[in-house]
Amino acid sequence: MTPLYFFHTCNIATVRYNGSIMKAEIVSIGTEILLGHIVNTNAVYLSKKLAQLGINLYYETTVGDNPERLTGVLKKALLRSDIVFTMGGLGPTVDDVTLAAICKALARRPVLNERIKRLIVRHYRKRGLKKTPEDALRQALIPRGSYWFTNKVGTAPGILLKRGKKMLIALPGPPRELIPIFENSVIPFLTKRKLAGKHTIRTRRIKITSLTEAEVNRTVKDLLSIGPETTLGVYVHLGEVELKITAKAKNAKIARRQIQKIEREIRKRLGGHIYGTDGESLESVVGKMLAEKRKTLAVAESASGGLIASRITNVSGSSRYFKMGIVAYSNKAKTKLLGVSDGKIKKYGAVSKEVALSMAEGIKKLFRTDTAIGTTGIAGPTGTAGKKPVGLVYIAAVTDAFKMVKEYHFTGNREEIKWQAAGAALDLLRINLKAQG
Amino acid sequence: MTPLYFFHTCNIATVRYNGSIMKAEIVSIGTEILLGHIVNTNAVYLSKKLAQLGINLYYETTVGDNPERLTGVLKKALLRSDIVFTMGGLGPTVDDVTLAAICKALARRPVLNERIKRLIVRHYRKRGLKKTPEDALRQALIPRGSYWFTNKVGTAPGILLKRGKKMLIALPGPPRELIPIFENSVIPFLTKRKLAGKHTIRTRRIKITSLTEAEVNRTVKDLLSIGPETTLGVYVHLGEVELKITAKAKNAKIARRQIQKIEREIRKRLGGHIYGTDGESLESVVGKMLAEKRKTLAVAESASGGLIASRITNVSGSSRYFKMGIVAYSNKAKTKLLGVSDGKIKKYGAVSKEVALSMAEGIKKLFRTDTAIGTTGIAGPTGTAGKKPVGLVYIAAVTDAFKMVKEYHFTGNREEIKWQAAGAALDLLRINLKAQG
Numbered sequence: 001m002t003p004l005y006f007f008h009t010c011n012i013a014t015v016r017y018n019g020s021i022m023k024a025e026i027v028s029i030g031t032e033i034l035l036g037h038i039v040n041t042n043a044v045y046l047s048k049k050l051a052q053l054g055i056n057l058y059y060e061t062t063v064g065d066n067p068e069r070l071t072g073v074l075k076k077a078l079l080r081s082d083i084v085f086t087m088g089g090l091g092p093t094v095d096d097v098t099l100a101a102i103c104k105a106l107a108r109r110p111v112l113n114e115r116i117k118r119l120i121v122r123h124y125r126k127r128g129l130k131k132t133p134e135d136a137l138r139q140a141l142i143p144r145g146s147y148w149f150t151n152k153v154g155t156a157p158g159i160l161l162k163r164g165k166k167m168l169i170a171l172p173g174p175p176r177e178l179i180p181i182f183e184n185s186v187i188p189f190l191t192k193r194k195l196a197g198k199h200t201i202r203t204r205r206i207k208i209t210s211l212t213e214a215e216v217n218r219t220v221k222d223l224l225s226i227g228p229e230t231t232l233g234v235y236v237h238l239g240e241v242e243l244k245i246t247a248k249a250k251n252a253k254i255a256r257r258q259i260q261k262i263e264r265e266i267r268k269r270l271g272g273h274i275y276g277t278d279g280e281s282l283e284s285v286v287g288k289m290l291a292e293k294r295k296t297l298a299v300a301e302s303a304s305g306g307l308i309a310s311r312i313t314n315v316s317g318s319s320r321y322f323k324m325g326i327v328a329y330s331n332k333a334k335t336k337l338l339g340v341s342d343g344k345i346k347k348y349g350a351v352s353k354e355v356a357l358s359m360a361e362g363i364k365k366l367f368r369t370d371t372a373i374g375t376t377g378i379a380g381p382t383g384t385a386g387k388k389p390v391g392l393v394y395i396a397a398v399t400d401a402f403k404m405v406k407e408y409h410f411t412g413n414r415e416e417i418k419w420q421a422a423g424a425a426l427d428l429l430r431i432n433l434k435a436q437g
Numbered sequence: 438m439t440p441l442y443f444f445h446t447c448n449i450a451t452v453r454y455n456g457s458i459m460k461a462e463i464v465s466i467g468t469e470i471l472l473g474h475i476v477n478t479n480a481v482y483l484s485k486k487l488a489q490l491g492i493n494l495y496y497e498t499t500v501g502d503n504p505e506r507l508t509g510v511l512k513k514a515l516l517r518s519d520i521v522f523t524m525g526g527l528g529p530t531v532d533d534v535t536l537a538a539i540c541k542a543l544a545r546r547p548v549l550n551e552r553i554k555r556l557i558v559r560h561y562r563k564r565g566l567k568k569t570p571e572d573a574l575r576q577a578l579i580p581r582g583s584y585w586f587t588n589k590v591g592t593a594p595g596i597l598l599k600r601g602k603k604m605l606i607a608l609p610g611p612p613r614e615l616i617p618i619f620e621n622s623v624i625p626f627l628t629k630r631k632l633a634g635k636h637t638i639r640t641r642r643i644k645i646t647s648l649t650e651a652e653v654n655r656t657v658k659d660l661l662s663i664g665p666e667t668t669l670g671v672y673v674h675l676g677e678v679e680l681k682i683t684a685k686a687k688n689a690k691i692a693r694r695q696i697q698k699i700e701r702e703i704r705k706r707l708g709g710h711i712y713g714t715d716g717e718s719l720e721s722v723v724g725k726m727l728a729e730k731r732k733t734l735a736v737a738e739s740a741s742g743g744l745i746a747s748r749i750t751n752v753s754g755s756s757r758y759f760k761m762g763i764v765a766y767s768n769k770a771k772t773k774l775l776g777v778s779d780g781k782i783k784k785y786g787a788v789s790k791e792v793a794l795s796m797a798e799g800i801k802k803l804f805r806t807d808t809a810i811g812t813t814g815i816a817g818p819t820g821t822a823g824k825k826p827v828g829l830v831y832i833a834a835v836t837d838a839f840k841m842v843k844e845y846h847f848t849g850n851r852e853e854i855k856w857q858a859a860g861a862a863l864d865l866l867r868i869n870l871k872a873q874g
Contacts, residue, residue: 033484033497034484034494034495034497035484035485035488035494035638035683036480036481036482036483036484036485036486036487036488037670037681037683039476039478039481040477040480041476043473043477043499044473044476045473046473047470047471047472047473048472048473049473050473051472051473057471057472058471058500058501058503058506059471059498059499059500059506059510060470060471060498060499060500061496061497061498061499062480062496062497062498063495063496063497064495066495069495069496072517073496076513080509201472203474233469233474244474246472304747305746305747305749305750305751305755305762306743306744306745306746306747306749306750306762306764307743307747307750308743309738309742309743309746309747309764310741310742310743310744310746310747310855312742312743313742313743313744313764313766313816313855314742314851314852314855316817316818316819316851317819318742318766319766319767322766323766323767323769323770324763324764324765324766324767324770324774325742325743325762325763325764325766326761326762326763326764327743327746327750327761327762327763327764328761329750329755329756329759329760329761329762330756330760330761332760333760333761333804337761367770379750380753381753382753382754414751414753415751418747418750418751
C-alpha cells in the first residue's frame with residue numbers, strides 16, 4: 001500500500017495546531033470561474049466537508065490565473081486565517097500559477113521533487129507516452145519545505161506547507177482529482193493531527209409536501225430561534241418545503257441526538273405532510289411503499305407528459321412494481337386506449353376531475369394493476385382550453401381501497417408545472433397507500 | 438411608469454469613471470454559502486453579466502453574516518477594486534448585516550429613507566398586512582448619501598454608494614430580486630454613465646452529439662489556441678460535447694463577426710454532428726423539424742422509461758406533433774399493446790434491435806403517426822438480462838422514408854443511462870428527418 005501522504009522534509013508532528021478553533025479560508029483559482037463559465041462546485045464540496053470536520057470557514061475568495069493578484073490574496077489569507085486551502089492552478093500549463101504564487105507569498109524557493117517527478121513520468125508512461133512532456137515536469141517543482149499528497153488520478157500532487165502556526169494546503173482543480181486527495185489524504189491528516197475542530201456539524205433534511213412555506217413557517221416558528229447549537233431553517237423547492245436541522249456538537253452522536261429531539265417535535269406537528277428525509281424523493285418513497293405492499297402501478301399522463309413515468313423509472317428496481325405508462329396527449333388516445341367515454345369529455349371537458357379519474361381507472365383496468373394515476377391539465381403557456389387557466393391540473397390516484405381525485409392550481413413555466421403535477425400525483429398516491437395502513 | 442432608479446441625494450453624473458478599464462469585485466454575504474448549504478448561483482450570474490459588460494472581475498469573496506469580517510472584506514475590496522458588488526444580507530432579520538457593515542466600512546451614518554419606507558409599507562399592505570412588521574422597516578435605513586434601485590419583487594432596495602472614484606452596489610440575495618434589479622436598473626445605469634468597459638465579451642455555444650470529447654478535440658485542435666481575442670473551449674456534458682466560442686471585442690457587432698468566422702470553420706469540419714446552438718436542446722430542435730414538416734410522433738419506451746416523452750412535452754406547442762407515448766416496461770405491454778410478436782422476444786430477447794424496431798413500428802401503426810421512436814435496453818444497476826450488460830440500449834427511429842435502428846453502450850448510473858438513451862433517440866430521429874431533406 002502506498003502511504004496516504006508522504007512527509008517530504010520535516011517532521012509533520014510539529015504542525016499541530018494550538019487547540020482553539022481553526023479559522024479556515026478557501027482560495028479558488030481560475031479565470032473561468034470569474035467569467036462565469038464554470039460553477040465552483042469545489043467550493044461547495046469543501047465548505048460542506050469543513051463544516052463536518054468542525055473547521056470554521058470564514059472566507060472564500062476566487063481569483064483569476066494572475067500571479068500578482070493571487071500572491072496578494074494568499075498573503076491576506078495567511079494573515080487572517082489559520083488554514084488556507086487553495087484549489088486549482090496546479091496543472092502543467094503556463095496558466096497554472098498557483099505554485100509560483102505560493103512560493104512568492106511565503107518566500108520559498110521552488111525545488112524539484114524527484115519522487116513527484118518519477119510519479120509524473122510513470123503516469124505518462126502508463127498512458128503510452130515514452131517521453132514525458134517538458135511542461136508536465138513543472139508540477140514537480142514544489143515550494144521548499146512542502147509536504148505532498150499523492151494524486152492517483154492526475155499528475156499534480158496536493159501540497160501542504162506550514163509557516164508558524166499557519167498552514168496552507170494546495171489542491172488540484174479537477175473535482176475527480178481534488179475529492180480523492182481530500183478524502184483519502186487531507187481528512188485523515190487533519191483528523192490524525194487533531195487539527196479538525198472540537199465539534200462536528202450534522203444536518204438532517206425533512207421533506208414536506210402539500211403545505212406552503214408560510215404554513216410550515218407558522219407551524220415551526222418557535223423552533224426557528226432555538227439556537228445556537230441547533231438551528232432550523234426553512235427552504236422552498238418547487239412543490240416542496242424542506243426543513244433543515246443543523247446541529248453543532250462535540251461529536252456525531254450528540255449532534256444526532258440534538259437533531260432527533262427537534263425532528264420528533266416537527267413530526268408531531270407536521271405528521272402526514274412529511275414524506276421523507278435527506279436523500280429520499282417522492283418517487284423513491286412511493287416505490288418503497290409499492291414494493292413492500294407488493295402492489296403494481298400504471299400511470300396515464302396528460303398534463304405531466306411522461307414525467308411521472310420517468311421519475312418512477314429513475315428508481316432502481318422499479319420494474320418490479322411499475323407496469324405501464326401512457327402519455328395520452330390527444331383526446332383520441334384518451335378514448336381509444338384508456339376507455340374514457342366521449343360523452344364524459346364532451347360534458348366535463350378533457351381537463352376535468354371526471355376525465356382524470358376515468359384515465360386512472362381506464363389504465364388500471366387495462367393492465368390489471370393494483371394502483372393507478374391519471375393526470376389532465378394545462379401545462380401552458382399556450383393552449384388554455386376555454387375558460388380553464390394555465391396551471392389547472394386534475395390528478396387521480398386510484399387503488400382497490402380508495403379513489404382520490406383533486407384539483408390543483410400550479411404556477412410557473414411549463415417544466416415547473418409538469419414537475420409540480422408529477423410531484424402532487426406521487427404524493428396523492430402516497431397518501432392513498434398510507435390511508436390503507 | 439416608476440423610474441428604474443431613483444437619485445436619492447446628489448448628482449449621479451459625478452460618478453463617471455475615469456475611462457480606463459474598471460476593476461470589479463463581488464462580495465457574497467451568507468453563512469449558508471460557507472456551510473455549503475447553498476450553491477452561489479448569484480456569483481455565476483453576475484460574473485457572466487460583468488464579462489458581457491466588459492467590466493473585468495478580479496475577485497470574488499464570500500463571507501458569513503458577521504459584521505466585523507464583512508466590514509474588513511469591504512474595506513479591502515474598496516482598496517483594490519474600482520467597483521464592488523455585494524450580494525445578500527439586505528433582508529429584515531438580525532442576520533442581515535450588510536447595510537450596517539457598509540456604513541462602518543465607508544464611515545456613513547444610516548438614515549431612514551422615507552420613500553423606501555413608504556414602498557415597504559405599501560408592499561405589506563398589498564399582501565393584506567395592515568401593520569408593517571417593525572423589522573421590515575430596517576430595510577429603509579440606508580447609508581447616508583446612497584442612491585437606490587427599486588425592488589419590485591421584494592422589499593430590500595438595491596443600494597449604490599460612491600466614494601471618490603470608487604463605487605459600491607449592494608444587491609439583495611434572492612435571485613428573483615437580484616436579477617430584475619440588475620437587468621432593469623444596474624445595467625442601464627452602468628451603460629448610461631459609460632461605466633461599462635470599452636470592450637464586450639460574447640459567447641456562442643455549439644452543441645454536438647455522437648462524437649466523443651477526444652474526437653471533437655482532435656478535429657478542432659488547431660482552433661483551440663487561436664486567442665487572445667477569440668477563444669475556443671471544449672466542454673463535456675452527459676451525451677453531448679459543447680464547443681464554446683468566446684470573443685472579446687470593441688462592440689457586440691465585431692464580437693459576433695469574430696464568432697461567426699470560427700463557427701463557419703467548425704461547421705465545415707463537424708457538420709452533421711452539430712444539432713444546435715446556445716439555448717437549443719435536442720427536443721426543441723426535433724420539435725421544430727416535426728412542426729415545420731407537419732409530421733406527427735409517437736414513442737414507445739422501455740429503457741428510457743418515459744424520459745423521451747417528458748423531454749418532448751417540455752417544449753411548448755409539442756401537442757401539435759406529439760400524439761402518444763407508451764412506457765412499456767413489461768413484455769406483456771410490448772406484445773399486447775405494441776404488437777411485438779412473442780416469437781421475436783423469444784428469439785432475440787426483449788433487449789434487441791428487432792424488438793426496438795418492432796416497438797417503433799407498432800406504435801406508429803397503432804396511432805397512425807408519421808414518425809415513431811422505440812427504445813429497449815438495460816438501465817441498471819439491477820436486472821442484467823442474461824449476457825447483456827448494463828448500459829446496452831437499442832434505439833429505433835422510424836419514418837415513412839427510413840427505418841433506423843442502432844446499438845448503444847452507455848455508462849453511468851441509472852438516470853445517466855436514461856438521459857443518454859433519450860438524447861440518442863431524439864438525435865436518431867433528427868438524423869432520420871434530416872436525411873429526408
